[in-house]
Amino acid sequence: GNSVTQMEGPVTLSEEAFLTINCTYTATGYPSLFWYVQYPGEGLQLLLKATKADDKGSNKGFEATYRKETTSFHLEKGSVQVSDSAVYFCALLGIQGAQKLVFGQGTRLTINP
Amino acid sequence: GAGVSQTPSNKVTEKGKYVELRCDPISGHTALYWYRQSLGQGPEFLIYFQGTGAADDSGLPNDRFFAVRPEGSVSTLKIQRTERGDSAVYLCASSSEAASYNEQFFGPGTRLTVL
Numbered sequence: 001g002n003s004v005t006q007m008e009g010p011v012t013l014s015e016e017a018f019l020t021i022n023c024t025y026t027a028t029g030y031p032s033l034f035w036y037v038q039y040p041g042e043g044l045q046l047l048l049k050a051t052k053a054d055d056k057g058s059n060k061g062f063e064a065t066y067r068k069e070t071t072s073f074h075l076e077k078g079s080v081q082v083s084d085s086a087v088y089f090c091a092l093l094g095i096q097g098a099q100k101l102v103f104g105q106g107t108r109l110t111i112n113p
Numbered sequence: 114g115a116g117v118s119q120t121p122s123n124k125v126t127e128k129g130k131y132v133e134l135r136c137d138p139i140s141g142h143t144a145l146y147w148y149r150q151s152l153g154q155g156p157e158f159l160i161y162f163q164g165t166g167a168a169d170d171s172g173l174p175n176d177r178f179f180a181v182r183p184e185g186s187v188s189t190l191k192i193q194r195t196e197r198g199d200s201a202v203y204l205c206a207s208s209s210e211a212a213s214y215n216e217q218f219f220g221p222g223t224r225l226t227v228l
Contacts, residue, residue: 004155036219043117044156044204044219089155099144099169101217103155 002027002094006104013080014112021075021107023064023090031092033057033066033073034101038087047075047088082111115139117220119205125226126195134190134223138207145188146217147180148204156204162188195227 007022025033035047035057048057053068062077073090090104118137126132138145144163148156158172162182170180177195182188192199202224206217 006155043221044206046216046218049216091155099161100146100158100172101148101156102158105153105155 002031002092002102004090004092004102004104006088006090006107008105009107010110011107012110012112015082016079017111019075019077019080019084019109021088021090021109023073023075023104025071025073025090025092027071027092027094029094030068031094033064034091034093035062035064035073035075036089036091036103038089038106040086044089080109080111082113085109085111117205117207117218119203119220119223121223122221123224123226125228127228128195128197130195130227132192132195132225134192134203134225136188136190136205136207136220138186138188138205139218140186141209142207142218143185143210144208144215144217145182146206146208147188147190148206150202150204150222152201159190159203192225195225197227200225200227 003026005024032051034049036044037047048059050057050066056065064073064075087106087108089106091101120135146161147159150156160170160180165185177193180190202222204222205220208215208217
């Protein structure tokens with residue numbers, strides 16, 4: 001079945017550092033890929049998405065590129081801020097009518113000033 | 114406009130009791146989803162409705178779990194004979210239609226604790 005594997009956390013960085021959170025997936029065909037973020041005390045929010053191979057999703061300075069050849073969707077940001085501290089989830093939505101999001105286990109990110 | 118709302122925000126119950134968790138989706142959204150998130154894990158799919166009907170209930174763990182959406186809007190997740198292992202945050206999401214490019218909007222969740 002479909003699955004998502006995320007880089008294990010927690011991850012702690014200093015402000016303005018470069019961020020990468022790795023995500024790889026296993027799926028039949030070409031699923032849609034997502035990064036969701038959960039800020040402290042808030043619900044899950046969509047951060048960015050890509051629906052086909054080589055698409056790049058971007059939002060709030062974050063980027064991720066859908067790499068079919070490596071089945072990856074790594075999240076990157078060039079200069080993180082304290083306000084980026086949150087839990088990040090990689091997820092996929094399968095094809096063939098399946099509407100269920102399959103999530104990775106989440107990566108807790110803490111940015112220190 | 115209003116987002117997805119869930120009530121109650123917290124529910125504490127005793128083992129063996131029955132609980133109902135409610136979800137109010139975004140107005141006009143035809144697709145509604147329930148997920149369960151255990152501590153330190155990502156959300157896991159339970160069930161998905163398109164309109165009033167359950168289009169996919171393959172994630173319901175056993176027959177103690179049941180969900181309804183009688184009028185195609187509000188949904189209720191029902192858990193009978195609760196067990197300690199049912200303790201988790203139950204998340205509801207909705208989308209404008211069930212398609213891979215349509216964002217699922219999540220509610221804040223109901224934290225269920227079974228003592």
